[in-house]
Amino acid sequence: MIQHADDLAKRLFGRPLRIELAAWIHRSRESPFYLLEAQEAMAALGHAASSTRAELGLFVSCRMLVEHVEHKRRYFTPVDSPLWGAFQAITDALKEVPELG
Numbered sequence: 001m002i003q004h005a006d007d008l009a010k011r012l013f014g015r016p017l018r019i020e021l022a023a024w025i026h027r028s029r030e031s032p033f034y035l036l037e038a039q040e041a042m043a044a045l046g047h048a049a050s051s052t053r054a055e056l057g058l059f060v061s062c063r064m065l066v067e068h069v070e071h072k073r074r075y076f077t078p079v080d081s082p083l084w085g086a087f088q089a090i091t092d093a094l095k096e097v098p099e100l101g
Contacts, residue, residue, distance in 0.1 A: 013090060017047045021055050022087035025078055035074040
């Protein structure tokens with residue numbers, strides 16, 4: 001039985017990390033950010049660094065981010081994509097879901 005919005009997000013949309021990471025990027029970034037910065041933000045939500053790195057790779061493959069290396073640091077730059085709006089709509093909808101317990 002689904003009891004919380006996090007459970008609903010996982011069942012409907014896959015990994016909660018993906019939604020949380022997309023929301024973090026969309027909410028706080030229009031400029032490049034580095035890998036460790038995203039990993040630290042997601043670690044604060046209980047997600048592993050390796051999982052964050054994998055999700056960033058997914059966003060790169062979907063052409064939502066461009067990746068580049070500068071001074072041995074891996075940077076990601078958000079690209080204008082309608083997919084960001086889809087993630088924002090999911091995030092907004094989940095905020096409206098009452099506790100299901």
